[in-house]
Amino acid sequence: MKYKLGDFVRFVDEKLEGFITRIIDEQMIGVTVEDDFEIPVPAAKVTLVHGYKAPGTEIINPGDKSPILAAEFKTKGVYLGVVPDAKANSVVHFHLINDTSFQLLATLATEKQGFKGEYAGIIGPNSSAKVYSAQLADLQIWPKVVINILYYTGQNVEAPAPLTFTEKFKAKDFSGSKKNLPIINQQGWQLRLDEPELVIDAEKLKESFFQSAEEKITLTKPAREIDLHVEKLRDDHQLFNSTEILKIQLAHFNKSLDAAIVHQLPDVIFIHGAGNGTLRHELQKILSKHPKVQTFMDAQKEKFGYGATRVVLK
Template sequence: MKYKLGDFVRFVDEKMEGFVTRIIDEQMIGVTGEDDFEIPVLATKVTLVHGYKSPGTEVTNAGNETEIPQAEFKTKGIYLGVVPDAKANSVVHFNLINDTSFQLLATLTTDKQVFKGEYAGIIAPDASAKVYSAQLADLQLWPRVLVNVLFYTTQNIEAPGPLTFADKFKAKDFSGTKKNLPVINQQGWLIRLDEPEMVIDAQKLKESFFKSAEEKVTITKPSREVDLHIEKLRDDYQFINSAEILNVQLAHFNKSLDAAIVHQLPDVIFIHGAGNGTLRNEIHKALGKHPKVQTFMDAQKEKFGYGATRVVLK
């Protein structure tokens, strides 16, 4: 199979083009066009559009190794940066990021009952390389990923021992907010492969021995309107199933209700949406037996319809 996820291709027999968003088997691929509709097609029926490079898939290279003062030589900072494809949103690209001053000899192999070498190469200091791509919808089917790294420098610096990382990624690995990734300067999820050196602060260690047993807990005052739509609560909502989504929403509801009671708010509105009514029913069930709730009702139907509940507190 000569095509990879994220490749830009043109149909041979039709005036159509799009991005490869699925590798079905050795003969078939899925191509998504401008209408976001994925079409299964024989790999022989499309051709690569040369000259296009998908953002997030470029290999950056710092060139030949230059002499770095020993005090400025970075020995830590190996990451996997997971970046959504700018055009084919259903595809993510794994970039091996070298934020150290070493050259890296790196390999990535996938393990799904059968081992498959996906990448092998040299990554310069302060550089990165695209090492793997995957379809977001197939997250639960992703293989285990094995990364092996050797460190090299011509300078008088002791190189660390070989780095080995192996993991089968799950939705929780992408539960954090996207951040600006080092070196490639794009938004994505960052997975650290090496651990930063532990720096012990003697003063903080000393203070910890004299810390009061009772610590003041600060509870933030909630808004009078609490939006429980999952896209407002988690950036990774597309990775989690409906049961997990409901648990996240109910946890935020309970936390906000407790905060409203602590701050003695007279009432609070929970925006849960209409949907299939599951979240609304769970909220009403909890409110019905809460000792601090005076009453509750549908809130401002002209504004929310049946998608919000107003809670009056005692």
């Protein structure tokens, strides 16, 4: 397969062009055209559009080979960055980011009913390389990723032990907010590869459940209108299924309701949308049993239709 996810292609027999957003098999690919509709097409029926370079395929800061003073030699800073494609948001690109003064001899393989080599190369100091691409919609069936890294320098600095990173990614790995990634200067999710995993101290975790009232974080006063649409709550909402989205919305609802009660608001409006009515039903089930709720009703139908509920507090 000569094509990669994110490549910009033109149809041979039709006046269409778009981005490759799925590799179906060795002969078939999925191309998302201008109206965001993905079309299955034989790979032989498209051709690359010259002049377009997929984000991440360029070499960034190949690294200065001049000697570095010992005091300035950076020994830490190896990251895996996951960045949405600038043109095809359903595709993400994996970048190995070397923010150290070492050269990295790196390989990436995927494991799913056997191993498949995806990348091998040298990543210079203060540089990065795109090592893998994947379709976000297929997150649940992504293969396990195995990265091996050797450190090298010609300078009088001891290299760290070889690094191995193995991960079967899940939706929760992309649940945090995106941040600006070092070297590549793009927004994405970041994993630090050269730091040990955080080990949770069970005793300290237990103590956190028994904090005194003074130690607990105070609830911020909420707005009078609270939007529960998941796209307002999470940047990564496309990674979750309907059950997970409902949990996120209910958690925000409960937290906001508690805050409204603590701050003694007379009422508060929750915007849940009309949809299939599932979220509205769940909210009303909670409100009907809540001891601090006086009553609830549809809020300003002329403004929200049946998409919001006004809650009057005691």
